[in-house]
Amino acid sequence: MMAILIGCGQDPAEKKPSPSPSAAAPSTPSPAPRAHPVTQETRETYQFYCAQCHGTDGHGKGINASHLTVPPRDHTKADYLETRTDEHLFTAIQQGGLAVGRAPCMPSWGHTLDDNTIHSLVSYIRELCQCEAL
Numbered sequence: 041m042m043a044i045l046i047g048c049g050q051d052p053a054e055k056k057p058s059p060s061p062s063a064a065a066p067s068t069p070s071p072a073p074r075a076h077p078v079t080q081e082t083r084e085t086y087q088f089y090c091a092q093c094h095g096t097d098g099h100g101k102g103i104n105a106s107h108l109t110v111p112p113r114d115h116t117k118a119d120y121l122e123t124r125t126d127e128h129l130f131t132a133i134q135q136g137g138l139a140v141g142r143a144p145c146m147p148s149w150g151h152t153l154d155d156n157t158i159h160s161l162v163s164y165i166r167e168l169c170q171c172e173a174l
């Protein structure tokens with residue numbers, strides 16, 4: 041399947057056309073090698089800053105989730121995330137939900153986390169959903 045970028049993607053030179061996203065063996069979460077791999081630090085960052093809303097396992101059922109008017113995105117569900125580009129996820133994390141037309145209760149992290157960390161979080165979310173960008 042070719043990756044054709046439409047919708048919110050403005051980056052025509054996105055990574056590379058990845059092989060079949062359906063080849064999702066548990067040990068190889070991401071079909072294409074990523075420029076910003078998931079490290080131990082990525083996982084710790086997610087647990088520290090994201091898990092209270094998105095849950096320790098990314099299912100969107102964090103301890104704070106019931107206090108939000110909009111439920112946190114389930115990072116393990118491919119059906120929405122595979123319709124978003126990596127750039128969309130990056131912007132959502134860096135500038136908050138509002139910046140991508142989503143709910144403001146997704147905070148912005150650009151003042152807390154550097155770009156590399158945010159890129160690796162995008163990789164981590166791709167690992168959780170076992171899906172690739174549109």
Ligand code: HEC
Pocket residue numbers: 085086089090091092093094104108110111112113124129132133137140141142143144145146147149161165
């Ligand atoms: C205060 C709660 C909260 C925290 C903390 C939080 N999020 Fe979110 N996040 C949300 C909510 C709520 C949404 C859903 C927004 C919507 O659907 O309109 C969301 C959505 C997202 C999305 C999807 C954007 C979209 O298009 O729907 C991504 C990606 C994301 N969060 C990543 C992160 C990452 C990475 C962190 C940690 C650095 C994090 N979030 C921390 C509440 C939170």
